[in-house]
Amino acid sequence: MAASLDEVAARAGVSASTVSRALRDVPGVALRTRERVKAAAAEVGYVSNVSGSRLATGKTGTIAIVVPTAARWFFGQAIAGAGAVIRGAGLDVLLYELGDAAGRQRLFAEHGLRGRADAVLVLSLNLSGSETRLLQQLGVPVAVLGVGPASFSSVVVNDQLAAESALRHLINLGHEVIGLIGIDNGSDVTSGSVPPIARVAGYRAAVSSAGMSLDPDLEQLDENSAAGGAAAMTRLISGPVMPTAVFASSDEMAFGALHVLRSAGIRVPADMSIVGFDNHDFAAVVDLTTVDQNVLAQGQAAARLVLAALANPGAAPTTASVPTRLVIRRSTAPPQPLRRRLEATDTTQN
Amino acid sequence: MAASLDEVAARAGVSASTVSRALRDVPGVALRTRERVKAAAAEVGYVSNVSGSRLATGKTGTIAIVVPTAARWFFGQAIAGAGAVIRGAGLDVLLYELGDAAGRQRLFAEHGLRGRADAVLVLSLNLSGSETRLLQQLGVPVAVLGVGPASFSSVVVNDQLAAESALRHLINLGHEVIGLIGIDNGSDVTSGSVPPIARVAGYRAAVSSAGMSLDPDLEQLDENSAAGGAAAMTRLISGPVMPTAVFASSDEMAFGALHVLRSAGIRVPADMSIVGFDNHDFAAVVDLTTVDQNVLAQGQAAARLVLAALANPGAAPTTASVPTRLVIRRSTAPPQPLRRRLEATDTTQN
DNA sequence: CTGAAAGCGCTTACAG
DNA sequence: CTGAAAGCGCTTACAG
Known part of the structure; x- marks a missing residue:
């Protein structure tokens, strides 16, 4: 035909x-x-005929994107960002979703990527040593989104600094008891490796340097989802010490936390301030103060890195950093004087 | 090597x-x-070596997924569902995001898909006649998610019936003035073709058959996003007739609408009931009553259809229907007696 | 600037 | 059950 x-x-x-x-x-x-x-x-x-030319040239005209799942906001954004740059360069994108641990194992162990792409882009995966080695054996450029092995180019965000700036905002507002809702990735492959530790470190650094003491009861980790954020906030507001402000390590967790506060009659920001992390599409809708990390831009940057490596195979791996910025909305305010807080609490209990 | x-x-x-x-x-x-x-x-x-075997066999071992963008919830779910089934069959997925009108044009007009995949899966795109023709000329099986040309297999949801059931719930609760927040796709390629008309039709059918009259002021269309939903709800609550309940054609629009209600001091469900459509991940978090349409399952079904066509090239196109169901949460309740409503409104205005 | 020929790495009738 | 040969549709030295 x-x-x-x-x-x-x-x-x-x-x-x-x-x-x-x-x-x-x-x-x-x-x-x-x-x-x-x-x-x-x-x-x-x-x-x-692409098969003919691929065989003759040894080039596939394709870049593989390896991602935990396309079904989460972060990865959807990253895929869209990277995809646009890749297609802009006239290449196709092959999408590998790991799905679960078995899928991850399959892709890496069974040479699932061998010969299928000219380069690979790994999005937010904590690569193990053996996975790194298998990727290297592919013999094609590899770039990662997030912290990765030194042998690959990467796009990073300074999570610690970003978290610190969020905390500083809260501290400057006058908050003295600040809770943390952190990400506990557990063993879920689909959660990727949103650098949860760096954000916790930023929280602790800011709190400590403000002369406040760290309290384990104020640090609640849970899965990175609205439900996880709701559970963590529930623990915070029923714990031994009630914070006047909370930093959530992701907007999705902040959304769940906001809902719990609303159900509990705790007003935001009058009774409790809350800051998220991401600047998710819905953050503006719920007036959430948050750290903007432009995930689309991160995806684009990662794609550019891999394209550069393709154009210049000898070059050393580079690291690109995408800036973050605090977006102030209406979920943060100075803490109320104690009396008003108690009154508000009484009203709620009626 | x-x-x-x-x-x-x-x-x-x-x-x-x-x-x-x-x-x-x-x-x-x-x-x-x-x-x-x-x-x-x-x-x-x-x-x-895949290039060698592809050239020899004429098979690519790949299925192309064509989608407006991976950066929206609906498509992320659909990609994940379809992808899992495709990879389960040992095939790779090639992801084509249209991005914008120019990208759409490029893919269809320039034979972007020719020879690259053994089959193609089109997710929620209103295919034009010429696009349909170009897909047919590919000479490979094509399946679509959503209503499509008769020559392709498709996976559909009965949007009208689903909307009607949502409306009936509101009507059975006793609501007599029900607003609609509908989707206005405009010319945005990335919005896909979530069948907005069928949902409007379901709204009208249910309202009419309940003996209530249709009022153009109660039908507010906007773009399918939280911001669009917020804008539409703003128009509804500042319009000539104030509804006691609202049906939103998507959960994202409902989220925006809920936020406006909260800002306006209109309590849900006491002062206003609201039903969404999707059962988005966040619907449970905000206690939104909604129509569940299992998008992941729709993606899986579409992938199965295309796999079946691949296994049995002669077969006639089929249509699979994915059932929906109403999920009752706490955003719907019987309307308040008029007096209490007025009181509540007064309070708000203080 | 152009063409004949070899080759990319497989698969598949065909013959044995 | 196994092997030699042709062929899939291109690209690319090489020669002219």
């Missing part, structure tokens, strides 16, 4: 070699010849 | 043909020979 190179050659009255060269715009073909060939190709609706 | 078929053949002391047959588990190879070949392949770490 599809026309072949030879048909175009016959129609244009040249050899297949010339057709090949003319159509790919490689230099060394007379302008008139090139035009004649292109016209002939258009007439028969010729489309180059 | 990678070992070739011939190396394995030499090592196992057989011909390349036999290696090829043995490794792919095609019948007609002596058991002992097969084992010897597999052992030799394992020893040299042989991995079949």
Whole structure:
């Protein structure tokens, strides 16, 4: 059904070699010849057979994106960002979702990627030593989104500093008892490796340097989801010491936390301030003060890194850093004087 | 660097043909020979070169998923569902995000898909006649998620019936003035084709058959996002007639609407009931009554359809229907008696 | 600037 | 059950 190179050659009255060269715009073909060939190709609706050219060139024209799942906000954004850059460069994207531990094992152990892509982009996965080795054995450029092995280019965000700035905002507002809702990745492959530790470190650093003491009861970890955030906030507001402000390590967790506060009659920000992390699409809708990390831009940057490595195979791996910024909305305010807080609490208990 | 078929053949002391047959588990190879070949392949770490086999067989071992963007909840779910089924069948997924109108044009007009995949899965796109024709000319099975041309298999949801059931719930609760927040896709390619019209039709059918009259002021369309939902709800509560309940055509719109109600001091469900559509991950968190449409399952079903078409090329296109169900949460309740409503409104205005 | 030929790494009738 | 040979549709030195 599809026309072949030879048909175009016959129609244009040249050899297949010339057709090949003319159509790919490689230099060394007379302008008139090139035009004649292109016209002939258009007439028969010729489309180059990718399998043929891949075999001949050894290039697949494809970049693999490896991701825990496409079904979560963060990864959807990252895929979209990286995908746009990749397609902009004329390459295809092959999407590998790990799904679960078995899927992860399968992809890495069984050479699932071998020969299928010219480069691979790993999004937010804590790569094990053996996984890193398997990726290296692929013999193609690899870039990662998030902290990765030194042998790969990477795109990072300074999570600790970003968390510190969020905390400082709370501290400058006058808060003296600040809780943390942190991410506990557990063994869930789909949760990726949103650097939870760096954000906790930022919380602790800011709290300590403000002269406040760290209290384990004020640090509640849970799974990175609205439900996890709700559970963590429930523990905070029923714990031994009630914070006047909370830093949540992700917006999704903050959303769940906000809901618990609302159900409990605890007003935001009057009775409790809350800051998230992400600047998720819904953060603006619920007026959540949050740390913006432009995930789309991170995906784009990662794709550019891998494209650069493809263009310049010898180059050393580089690390690109995407800036974050605090977005102030209406979920943060100075703490209320104690009396008003108690009154508000009484009202709630009616 | 990678070992070739011939190396394995030499090592196992057989011909390349036999290696090829043995490794792919095609019948007609002596058991002992097969084992010897597999052992030799394992020893040299042989991995079949996909370009070579693709050219020889004409099969790519790949299914293309065409989607407006991976950066929206609905499509992330659908990609994950379809992807799991496709990978389960041992095939790769090639992801084509349209991005914008230009990207859409490029993919369809420039034979972007030709020869790259054994089948294509189109997720929620209103295909034009020429796009349909171009897909047919690909000569591979095509399946769509959502309403599509009769020549392709499709997975649908009965949007009208689902909307009607949501409305009936509101009507049975005693609501007599019910607003609609509908989806206005406009010209945004990334919004896909969530069948907005069918949901509006369901709203109208239920309202009419309950003996209530349709009022254009009660139908507010906007873009399918939290911001759009917020804008539409703002118009509803500042319009000539104040509804006691609202049906939102998507959960994202409902989230925005809920936020506006909260800001306005209109209590849900005491002063206003609201039903969404999707059963988005966050719906449970905000206690939103909604129509569950299992998008993951829709993606899986679409992938199964395309796999079936691949296995049985002659078969006629089929349509699979994924059931929806109303999930009752705490955003719906009977309307308050008029007096209490007025009191509540007064309080708000203080 | 152009063409004939070899080759990319497999698979598959065909023959034995 | 096994092997030699042709072929899948391109690209690319090489020669002219």
